[in-house]
Amino acid sequence: MKTYNWGIIGCGNVTELKSGPAYQKTEGFELTAVMRRDISKAEDYAKRHHISKFYGNADELINDSEIDAIYIATPPDSHEYYALKVAEAGKICCIEKPMAPTYQACASINKAFQNKKLPLFVAYYRRSLPRFTKVKSWIDANKIGNIRHINWHLSKPANNIDLSKTYNWRTDAKIAPAGYFDDLASHGLDLFTFLLGDISQANGIAINQQGLYSAMDAVTGNWLHNSGITGSGSWNFGTENREDQVKIYGSKGKIEFSVFADQPIVLESNGNTESMIIENPENIQLYHVENIKKQLLNQATHPSTGETAAHTAWVMDQILQP
Incomplete structure:
Protein backbone atom coordinates (compact mmCIF):
# COMPACT_ATOMS: atom_id res chain seq x y z
CA MET A 1 0.00 0.00 0.00
CA LYS A 2 1.29 3.44 -0.93
CA THR A 3 2.32 5.72 1.93
CA TYR A 4 1.06 9.30 1.65
CA ASN A 5 3.36 11.89 3.22
CA TRP A 6 1.37 14.78 4.67
CA GLY A 7 2.38 18.29 5.61
CA ILE A 8 0.46 20.78 7.75
CA ILE A 9 0.36 24.50 7.04
CA GLY A 10 -0.47 26.25 10.31
CA CYS A 11 0.27 23.84 13.15
CA GLY A 12 -1.72 25.72 15.81
CA ASN A 13 -3.98 24.56 18.63
CA VAL A 14 -6.53 22.77 16.42
CA THR A 15 -3.82 20.39 15.22
CA GLU A 16 -2.40 19.48 18.64
CA LEU A 17 -5.05 16.90 19.59
CA LYS A 18 -8.07 17.22 17.30
CA SER A 19 -6.41 16.59 13.94
CA GLY A 20 -2.62 16.29 13.76
CA PRO A 21 -2.29 12.92 15.56
CA ALA A 22 -5.05 11.48 13.34
CA TYR A 23 -2.69 11.74 10.35
CA GLN A 24 -0.06 9.85 12.35
CA LYS A 25 -2.47 7.11 13.50
CA THR A 26 -3.99 6.39 10.08
CA GLU A 27 -2.32 3.44 8.39
CA GLY A 28 -0.72 4.47 5.11
CA PHE A 29 -0.36 8.12 6.18
CA GLU A 30 2.75 9.79 7.58
CA LEU A 31 2.83 13.30 9.01
CA THR A 32 6.19 14.30 7.58
CA ALA A 33 6.37 18.11 7.79
CA VAL A 34 4.76 21.11 9.48
CA MET A 35 4.89 24.82 8.84
CA ARG A 36 4.31 27.87 11.02
CA ARG A 37 5.42 31.44 10.35
CA ASP A 38 7.16 31.43 13.73
CA ILE A 39 9.71 28.77 12.88
CA SER A 40 10.66 28.24 16.53
CA LYS A 41 7.05 27.19 17.22
CA ALA A 42 7.12 24.94 14.15
CA GLU A 43 10.32 23.32 15.43
CA ASP A 44 8.81 22.85 18.89
CA TYR A 45 5.69 21.23 17.40
CA ALA A 46 7.78 18.94 15.20
CA LYS A 47 9.92 17.78 18.12
CA ARG A 48 6.95 17.15 20.42
CA HIS A 49 5.06 15.18 17.75
CA HIS A 50 8.12 13.37 16.34
CA ILE A 51 7.85 14.95 12.88
CA SER A 52 11.00 14.99 10.77
CA LYS A 53 10.64 18.35 8.96
CA PHE A 54 9.53 21.84 9.90
CA TYR A 55 9.33 25.08 7.93
CA GLY A 56 8.73 28.78 8.51
CA ASN A 57 7.66 29.32 4.91
CA ALA A 58 4.59 27.68 3.35
CA ASP A 59 6.02 27.65 -0.18
CA GLU A 60 8.92 25.48 0.97
CA LEU A 61 6.55 22.90 2.43
CA ILE A 62 4.18 22.99 -0.55
CA ASN A 63 7.06 22.44 -2.98
CA ASP A 64 8.81 19.76 -0.92
CA SER A 65 9.05 16.84 -3.36
CA GLU A 66 8.55 14.30 -0.55
CA ILE A 67 5.15 15.75 0.42
CA ASP A 68 2.14 14.17 -1.33
CA ALA A 69 -0.70 15.90 0.50
CA ILE A 70 -1.25 19.05 2.55
CA TYR A 71 -3.64 19.93 5.37
CA ILE A 72 -4.32 23.68 5.58
CA ALA A 73 -5.08 24.60 9.20
CA THR A 74 -4.65 28.37 9.14
CA PRO A 75 -7.39 30.98 9.85
CA PRO A 76 -10.04 30.90 7.09
CA ASP A 77 -9.10 34.18 5.40
CA SER A 78 -5.88 32.54 4.14
CA HIS A 79 -7.39 29.22 2.99
CA GLU A 80 -7.92 30.29 -0.60
CA TYR A 81 -4.41 31.74 -0.87
CA TYR A 82 -2.73 28.53 0.28
CA ALA A 83 -5.15 26.16 -1.44
CA LEU A 84 -4.48 27.68 -4.86
CA LYS A 85 -0.76 27.17 -4.29
CA VAL A 86 -1.34 23.53 -3.28
CA ALA A 87 -3.43 22.92 -6.41
CA GLU A 88 -0.77 24.50 -8.59
CA ALA A 89 1.79 22.17 -7.01
CA GLY A 90 -0.42 19.20 -7.94
CA LYS A 91 -0.98 17.88 -4.43
CA ILE A 92 -3.89 16.37 -2.50
CA CYS A 93 -5.42 18.79 -0.01
CA CYS A 94 -7.59 18.93 3.08
CA ILE A 95 -8.74 22.35 4.29
CA GLU A 96 -9.83 23.15 7.83
CA LYS A 97 -13.43 24.38 8.14
CA PRO A 98 -14.95 26.73 7.26
CA MET A 99 -13.53 26.18 3.77
CA ALA A 100 -13.28 29.94 3.14
CA PRO A 101 -15.05 33.12 4.33
CA THR A 102 -17.31 33.28 1.23
CA TYR A 103 -18.91 30.96 -1.30
CA GLN A 104 -17.07 32.80 -4.09
CA ALA A 105 -13.70 31.90 -2.53
CA CYS A 106 -14.81 28.27 -2.15
CA ALA A 107 -15.82 28.14 -5.82
CA SER A 108 -12.39 29.48 -6.79
CA ILE A 109 -10.67 26.75 -4.77
CA ASN A 110 -12.88 24.00 -6.21
CA LYS A 111 -12.23 25.15 -9.77
CA ALA A 112 -8.46 24.99 -9.24
CA PHE A 113 -8.58 21.41 -7.92
CA GLN A 114 -11.08 20.26 -10.53
CA ASN A 115 -8.87 21.63 -13.30
CA LYS A 116 -5.96 19.59 -11.93
CA LYS A 117 -8.17 16.53 -11.20
CA LEU A 118 -6.94 16.54 -7.59
CA PRO A 119 -8.81 15.26 -4.51
CA LEU A 120 -9.99 18.03 -2.19
CA PHE A 121 -11.38 17.45 1.29
CA VAL A 122 -12.68 19.79 4.01
CA ALA A 123 -12.53 19.04 7.75
CA TYR A 124 -16.25 18.89 8.44
CA TYR A 125 -15.45 15.79 10.43
CA ARG A 126 -18.88 15.38 12.02
CA ARG A 127 -20.03 13.72 8.79
CA SER A 128 -17.66 10.86 9.71
CA LEU A 129 -18.36 10.58 13.46
CA ASN A 280 -16.01 10.45 20.12
CA PRO A 281 -12.43 9.30 19.46
CA GLU A 282 -9.56 10.93 21.37
CA ASN A 283 -8.52 12.66 18.14
CA ILE A 284 -11.89 13.81 16.89
CA GLN A 285 -10.84 13.98 13.23
CA LEU A 286 -9.64 10.35 13.20
CA TYR A 287 -12.58 8.89 11.24
CA HIS A 288 -12.52 11.87 8.87
CA VAL A 289 -8.83 11.26 8.13
CA GLU A 290 -9.34 7.50 7.79
CA ASN A 291 -12.11 8.23 5.26
CA ILE A 292 -9.65 10.35 3.26
CA LYS A 293 -7.42 7.28 3.00
CA LYS A 294 -10.38 5.12 1.94
CA GLN A 295 -11.21 7.48 -0.91
CA LEU A 296 -7.59 7.67 -2.05
CA LEU A 297 -7.61 3.86 -2.17
CA ASN A 298 -10.97 3.85 -4.04
CA GLN A 299 -12.60 2.00 -1.13
CA ALA A 300 -15.25 4.65 -0.33
CA THR A 301 -16.35 8.19 -1.16
CA HIS A 302 -15.50 10.77 1.47
CA PRO A 303 -18.59 12.59 2.79
CA SER A 304 -16.89 16.01 3.07
CA THR A 305 -15.42 17.39 -0.13
CA GLY A 306 -14.75 20.82 -1.54
CA GLU A 307 -18.14 20.73 -3.25
CA THR A 308 -20.14 19.85 -0.12
CA ALA A 309 -18.24 22.46 1.91
CA ALA A 310 -18.86 25.12 -0.74
CA HIS A 311 -22.59 24.40 -0.47
CA THR A 312 -22.37 25.02 3.29
CA ALA A 313 -20.59 28.31 2.59
CA TRP A 314 -23.38 29.29 0.19
CA VAL A 315 -26.03 28.61 2.86
CA MET A 316 -24.11 30.72 5.37
CA ASP A 317 -23.73 33.54 2.85
CA GLN A 318 -27.51 33.50 2.30
CA ILE A 319 -28.25 33.65 6.03
CA LEU A 320 -25.82 36.53 6.53
CA GLN A 321 -26.92 38.64 3.56
CA PRO A 322 -28.10 42.08 4.77
Whole structure:
Protein backbone atom coordinates (compact mmCIF):
# COMPACT_ATOMS: atom_id res chain seq x y z
CA MET A 1 0.00 0.00 0.00
CA LYS A 2 1.29 3.44 -0.93
CA THR A 3 2.32 5.72 1.93
CA TYR A 4 1.06 9.30 1.65
CA ASN A 5 3.36 11.89 3.22
CA TRP A 6 1.37 14.78 4.67
CA GLY A 7 2.38 18.29 5.61
CA ILE A 8 0.46 20.78 7.75
CA ILE A 9 0.36 24.50 7.04
CA GLY A 10 -0.47 26.25 10.31
CA CYS A 11 0.27 23.84 13.15
CA GLY A 12 -1.72 25.72 15.81
CA ASN A 13 -3.98 24.56 18.63
CA VAL A 14 -6.53 22.77 16.42
CA THR A 15 -3.82 20.39 15.22
CA GLU A 16 -2.40 19.48 18.64
CA LEU A 17 -5.05 16.90 19.59
CA LYS A 18 -8.07 17.22 17.30
CA SER A 19 -6.41 16.59 13.94
CA GLY A 20 -2.62 16.29 13.76
CA PRO A 21 -2.29 12.92 15.56
CA ALA A 22 -5.05 11.48 13.34
CA TYR A 23 -2.69 11.74 10.35
CA GLN A 24 -0.06 9.85 12.35
CA LYS A 25 -2.47 7.11 13.50
CA THR A 26 -3.99 6.39 10.08
CA GLU A 27 -2.32 3.44 8.39
CA GLY A 28 -0.72 4.47 5.11
CA PHE A 29 -0.36 8.12 6.18
CA GLU A 30 2.75 9.79 7.58
CA LEU A 31 2.83 13.30 9.01
CA THR A 32 6.19 14.30 7.58
CA ALA A 33 6.37 18.11 7.79
CA VAL A 34 4.76 21.11 9.48
CA MET A 35 4.89 24.82 8.84
CA ARG A 36 4.31 27.87 11.02
CA ARG A 37 5.42 31.44 10.35
CA ASP A 38 7.16 31.43 13.73
CA ILE A 39 9.71 28.77 12.88
CA SER A 40 10.66 28.24 16.53
CA LYS A 41 7.05 27.19 17.22
CA ALA A 42 7.12 24.94 14.15
CA GLU A 43 10.32 23.32 15.43
CA ASP A 44 8.81 22.85 18.89
CA TYR A 45 5.69 21.23 17.40
CA ALA A 46 7.78 18.94 15.20
CA LYS A 47 9.92 17.78 18.12
CA ARG A 48 6.95 17.15 20.42
CA HIS A 49 5.06 15.18 17.75
CA HIS A 50 8.12 13.37 16.34
CA ILE A 51 7.85 14.95 12.88
CA SER A 52 11.00 14.99 10.77
CA LYS A 53 10.64 18.35 8.96
CA PHE A 54 9.53 21.84 9.90
CA TYR A 55 9.33 25.08 7.93
CA GLY A 56 8.73 28.78 8.51
CA ASN A 57 7.66 29.32 4.91
CA ALA A 58 4.59 27.68 3.35
CA ASP A 59 6.02 27.65 -0.18
CA GLU A 60 8.92 25.48 0.97
CA LEU A 61 6.55 22.90 2.43
CA ILE A 62 4.18 22.99 -0.55
CA ASN A 63 7.06 22.44 -2.98
CA ASP A 64 8.81 19.76 -0.92
CA SER A 65 9.05 16.84 -3.36
CA GLU A 66 8.55 14.30 -0.55
CA ILE A 67 5.15 15.75 0.42
CA ASP A 68 2.14 14.17 -1.33
CA ALA A 69 -0.70 15.90 0.50
CA ILE A 70 -1.25 19.05 2.55
CA TYR A 71 -3.64 19.93 5.37
CA ILE A 72 -4.32 23.68 5.58
CA ALA A 73 -5.08 24.60 9.20
CA THR A 74 -4.65 28.37 9.14
CA PRO A 75 -7.39 30.98 9.85
CA PRO A 76 -10.04 30.90 7.09
CA ASP A 77 -9.10 34.18 5.40
CA SER A 78 -5.88 32.54 4.14
CA HIS A 79 -7.39 29.22 2.99
CA GLU A 80 -7.92 30.29 -0.60
CA TYR A 81 -4.41 31.74 -0.87
CA TYR A 82 -2.73 28.53 0.28
CA ALA A 83 -5.15 26.16 -1.44
CA LEU A 84 -4.48 27.68 -4.86
CA LYS A 85 -0.76 27.17 -4.29
CA VAL A 86 -1.34 23.53 -3.28
CA ALA A 87 -3.43 22.92 -6.41
CA GLU A 88 -0.77 24.50 -8.59
CA ALA A 89 1.79 22.17 -7.01
CA GLY A 90 -0.42 19.20 -7.94
CA LYS A 91 -0.98 17.88 -4.43
CA ILE A 92 -3.89 16.37 -2.50
CA CYS A 93 -5.42 18.79 -0.01
CA CYS A 94 -7.59 18.93 3.08
CA ILE A 95 -8.74 22.35 4.29
CA GLU A 96 -9.83 23.15 7.83
CA LYS A 97 -13.43 24.38 8.14
CA PRO A 98 -14.95 26.73 7.26
CA MET A 99 -13.53 26.18 3.77
CA ALA A 100 -13.28 29.94 3.14
CA PRO A 101 -15.05 33.12 4.33
CA THR A 102 -17.31 33.28 1.23
CA TYR A 103 -18.91 30.96 -1.30
CA GLN A 104 -17.07 32.80 -4.09
CA ALA A 105 -13.70 31.90 -2.53
CA CYS A 106 -14.81 28.27 -2.15
CA ALA A 107 -15.82 28.14 -5.82
CA SER A 108 -12.39 29.48 -6.79
CA ILE A 109 -10.67 26.75 -4.77
CA ASN A 110 -12.88 24.00 -6.21
CA LYS A 111 -12.23 25.15 -9.77
CA ALA A 112 -8.46 24.99 -9.24
CA PHE A 113 -8.58 21.41 -7.92
CA GLN A 114 -11.08 20.26 -10.53
CA ASN A 115 -8.87 21.63 -13.30
CA LYS A 116 -5.96 19.59 -11.93
CA LYS A 117 -8.17 16.53 -11.20
CA LEU A 118 -6.94 16.54 -7.59
CA PRO A 119 -8.81 15.26 -4.51
CA LEU A 120 -9.99 18.03 -2.19
CA PHE A 121 -11.38 17.45 1.29
CA VAL A 122 -12.68 19.79 4.01
CA ALA A 123 -12.53 19.04 7.75
CA TYR A 124 -16.25 18.89 8.44
CA TYR A 125 -15.45 15.79 10.43
CA ARG A 126 -18.88 15.38 12.02
CA ARG A 127 -20.03 13.72 8.79
CA SER A 128 -17.66 10.86 9.71
CA LEU A 129 -18.36 10.58 13.46
CA PRO A 130 -20.27 7.44 14.53
CA ARG A 131 -22.77 9.40 16.68
CA PHE A 132 -23.96 11.32 13.63
CA THR A 133 -23.82 8.42 11.18
CA LYS A 134 -26.13 6.69 13.67
CA VAL A 135 -28.55 9.63 13.47
CA LYS A 136 -28.38 9.36 9.68
CA SER A 137 -29.15 5.65 9.87
CA TRP A 138 -32.31 6.43 11.88
CA ILE A 139 -33.37 8.96 9.26
CA ASP A 140 -32.59 6.66 6.34
CA ALA A 141 -34.52 3.83 8.03
CA ASN A 142 -37.58 6.11 8.26
CA LYS A 143 -37.62 5.80 12.07
CA ILE A 144 -39.49 9.11 12.49
CA GLY A 145 -41.48 8.92 9.28
CA ASN A 146 -41.54 11.83 6.87
CA ILE A 147 -39.31 14.58 8.20
CA ARG A 148 -41.04 17.94 8.52
CA HIS A 149 -38.65 20.36 10.25
CA ILE A 150 -35.25 20.74 11.88
CA ASN A 151 -34.41 23.36 14.52
CA TRP A 152 -31.09 24.20 16.17
CA HIS A 153 -30.42 26.61 19.00
CA LEU A 154 -26.84 27.34 20.05
CA SER A 155 -25.96 29.98 22.63
CA LYS A 156 -23.13 30.59 25.06
CA PRO A 157 -21.72 33.32 27.33
CA ALA A 158 -19.13 35.70 25.98
CA ASN A 159 -15.58 34.36 26.34
CA ASN A 160 -13.18 36.05 28.75
CA ILE A 161 -10.94 36.96 25.81
CA ASP A 162 -13.86 38.85 24.28
CA LEU A 163 -14.92 40.54 27.54
CA SER A 164 -11.36 41.80 27.97
CA LYS A 165 -11.40 42.94 24.33
CA THR A 166 -8.17 41.07 23.66
CA TYR A 167 -7.65 40.46 19.94
CA ASN A 168 -9.14 37.19 18.69
CA TRP A 169 -9.10 36.40 14.96
CA ARG A 170 -12.32 34.39 15.35
CA THR A 171 -14.21 37.62 16.10
CA ASP A 172 -12.40 39.85 13.60
CA ALA A 173 -14.93 40.74 10.89
CA LYS A 174 -12.13 40.91 8.31
CA ILE A 175 -11.42 37.20 8.88
CA ALA A 176 -14.77 35.85 10.13
CA PRO A 177 -17.59 38.34 9.38
CA ALA A 178 -20.04 36.58 11.71
CA GLY A 179 -17.53 35.56 14.36
CA TYR A 180 -18.42 32.39 16.20
CA PHE A 181 -21.28 31.76 13.78
CA ASP A 182 -18.68 31.25 11.06
CA ASP A 183 -16.59 29.02 13.32
CA LEU A 184 -19.33 26.98 15.05
CA ALA A 185 -22.58 27.21 13.09
CA SER A 186 -20.79 26.01 9.97
CA HIS A 187 -20.36 22.61 11.65
CA GLY A 188 -24.09 22.21 12.27
CA LEU A 189 -25.32 23.57 8.95
CA ASP A 190 -22.92 21.29 7.11
CA LEU A 191 -24.09 18.34 9.21
CA PHE A 192 -27.74 19.09 8.41
CA THR A 193 -27.11 18.89 4.67
CA PHE A 194 -25.36 15.55 5.26
CA LEU A 195 -28.39 14.29 7.19
CA LEU A 196 -31.23 15.84 5.18
CA GLY A 197 -29.84 16.84 1.77
CA ASP A 198 -28.90 20.12 0.13
CA ILE A 199 -30.60 23.42 0.83
CA SER A 200 -32.33 25.41 -1.91
CA GLN A 201 -33.26 28.60 -0.02
CA ALA A 202 -31.95 30.36 3.09
CA ASN A 203 -32.23 33.77 4.73
CA GLY A 204 -31.55 35.35 8.07
CA ILE A 205 -30.74 38.28 10.33
CA ALA A 206 -27.29 38.99 11.77
CA ILE A 207 -26.44 41.78 14.21
CA ASN A 208 -23.86 42.79 16.81
CA GLN A 209 -25.65 43.02 20.17
CA GLN A 210 -22.74 43.27 22.60
CA GLY A 211 -20.26 45.54 20.87
CA LEU A 212 -17.33 43.47 22.14
CA TYR A 213 -15.77 42.93 18.73
CA SER A 214 -16.25 43.77 15.06
CA ALA A 215 -17.97 40.52 13.97
CA MET A 216 -21.66 39.71 14.36
CA ASP A 217 -22.63 37.94 17.60
CA ALA A 218 -26.35 37.19 17.16
CA VAL A 219 -27.79 35.36 14.13
CA THR A 220 -31.11 33.78 13.24
CA GLY A 221 -31.81 31.84 10.07
CA ASN A 222 -34.40 29.89 8.11
CA TRP A 223 -33.86 27.47 5.25
CA LEU A 224 -35.54 24.98 2.95
CA HIS A 225 -34.03 21.63 1.97
CA ASN A 226 -34.52 20.38 -1.59
CA SER A 227 -36.75 17.64 -0.17
CA GLY A 228 -39.20 20.19 1.25
CA ILE A 229 -37.98 19.92 4.85
CA THR A 230 -37.97 23.32 6.57
CA GLY A 231 -35.23 24.45 8.95
CA SER A 232 -34.60 27.19 11.48
CA GLY A 233 -31.73 28.17 13.73
CA SER A 234 -30.65 30.74 16.28
CA TRP A 235 -27.12 31.42 17.45
CA ASN A 236 -26.20 33.90 20.19
CA PHE A 237 -22.82 34.38 21.80
CA GLY A 238 -23.72 36.57 24.76
CA THR A 239 -26.20 34.60 26.87
CA GLU A 240 -25.98 33.54 30.52
CA ASN A 241 -25.70 29.79 29.88
CA ARG A 242 -24.57 27.48 27.13
CA GLU A 243 -27.26 25.61 25.17
CA ASP A 244 -26.86 23.36 22.16
CA GLN A 245 -29.97 21.50 21.08
CA VAL A 246 -31.06 20.10 17.71
CA LYS A 247 -34.54 18.68 17.16
CA ILE A 248 -35.63 16.90 14.00
CA TYR A 249 -39.41 16.54 13.78
CA GLY A 250 -41.05 13.80 11.73
CA SER A 251 -44.55 12.50 11.08
CA LYS A 252 -43.92 9.57 13.45
CA GLY A 253 -41.45 10.89 15.99
CA LYS A 254 -38.49 13.11 16.82
CA ILE A 255 -34.69 12.94 17.03
CA GLU A 256 -32.73 15.14 19.46
CA PHE A 257 -28.98 15.65 19.78
CA SER A 258 -26.26 18.20 20.43
CA VAL A 259 -23.83 19.30 17.74
CA PHE A 260 -20.93 19.91 20.16
CA ALA A 261 -21.73 18.52 23.62
CA ASP A 262 -21.17 14.87 24.55
CA GLN A 263 -24.84 14.26 25.20
CA PRO A 264 -26.99 11.25 24.26
CA ILE A 265 -28.65 11.07 20.87
CA VAL A 266 -32.34 10.43 21.44
CA LEU A 267 -34.93 8.80 19.19
CA GLU A 268 -38.63 9.10 19.99
CA SER A 269 -40.74 6.95 17.68
CA ASN A 270 -44.26 5.54 17.96
CA GLY A 271 -44.38 6.17 21.70
CA ASN A 272 -40.97 4.58 22.41
CA THR A 273 -37.76 6.36 23.39
CA GLU A 274 -34.23 5.18 22.59
CA SER A 275 -31.26 7.05 24.04
CA MET A 276 -27.61 6.26 23.49
CA ILE A 277 -24.20 7.78 24.09
CA ILE A 278 -21.63 7.20 21.35
CA GLU A 279 -18.20 8.38 22.42
CA ASN A 280 -16.01 10.45 20.12
CA PRO A 281 -12.43 9.30 19.46
CA GLU A 282 -9.56 10.93 21.37
CA ASN A 283 -8.52 12.66 18.14
CA ILE A 284 -11.89 13.81 16.89
CA GLN A 285 -10.84 13.98 13.23
CA LEU A 286 -9.64 10.35 13.20
CA TYR A 287 -12.58 8.89 11.24
CA HIS A 288 -12.52 11.87 8.87
CA VAL A 289 -8.83 11.26 8.13
CA GLU A 290 -9.34 7.50 7.79
CA ASN A 291 -12.11 8.23 5.26
CA ILE A 292 -9.65 10.35 3.26
CA LYS A 293 -7.42 7.28 3.00
CA LYS A 294 -10.38 5.12 1.94
CA GLN A 295 -11.21 7.48 -0.91
CA LEU A 296 -7.59 7.67 -2.05
CA LEU A 297 -7.61 3.86 -2.17
CA ASN A 298 -10.97 3.85 -4.04
CA GLN A 299 -12.60 2.00 -1.13
CA ALA A 300 -15.25 4.65 -0.33
CA THR A 301 -16.35 8.19 -1.16
CA HIS A 302 -15.50 10.77 1.47
CA PRO A 303 -18.59 12.59 2.79
CA SER A 304 -16.89 16.01 3.07
CA THR A 305 -15.42 17.39 -0.13
CA GLY A 306 -14.75 20.82 -1.54
CA GLU A 307 -18.14 20.73 -3.25
CA THR A 308 -20.14 19.85 -0.12
CA ALA A 309 -18.24 22.46 1.91
CA ALA A 310 -18.86 25.12 -0.74
CA HIS A 311 -22.59 24.40 -0.47
CA THR A 312 -22.37 25.02 3.29
CA ALA A 313 -20.59 28.31 2.59
CA TRP A 314 -23.38 29.29 0.19
CA VAL A 315 -26.03 28.61 2.86
CA MET A 316 -24.11 30.72 5.37
CA ASP A 317 -23.73 33.54 2.85
CA GLN A 318 -27.51 33.50 2.30
CA ILE A 319 -28.25 33.65 6.03
CA LEU A 320 -25.82 36.53 6.53
CA GLN A 321 -26.92 38.64 3.56
CA PRO A 322 -28.10 42.08 4.77
